[in-house]
Amino acid sequence: MAASEISSAIEMGIKAGLFLYNLLRTFLEVLLEGTCFPGNGSQPGEVFSPLAGEMRPQPFAGSIKFPASFSNADLQLACPTLCFPNIQTVAAPAPTVAPVPGSEVANV
Known part of the structure; x- marks a missing residue:
């Protein structure tokens, strides 16, 4: 399946998709x-x-923080020669996302 196609076989709740999109954005x-x-x-x-x-x-509008369990070490920077600002990490358990029903990949 091409990356531009949407599979109707995988049921993804709109809430989970919007949560991830909104978190990153x-x-x-x-x-x-x-x-x-x-x-x-x-x-x-x-x-x-x-x-x-x-x-x-x-x-x-408050200060920005990494989600729990993330840090600068987790960044994939487009220009590694530039420094990303040092920001704090939220003190909380690591976030988890439930598996999307029907998204299990068979071992090939």
Whole structure:
């Protein structure tokens, strides 16, 4: 199956997919400095966003941290000669994701 095709044989809950997407996207976006609001100025629970037209909820405005059990050692940098900022790791158990039903790969 090509990478651009979606298999209907694997049932993936929308919640799990959105969680992973949002986790990665949020991780990168909170590193960007907010410069604007998406609409007509500040609204309750909202802070400056780095992307025009996108709302940044206030809880995302705090300091960035790696998810539990991750660190700079886990990064795959496009330019290894540049330093990635040292950031803290959340003190908590390592995150887990339940297997997607039907995604088991047979040993070949």
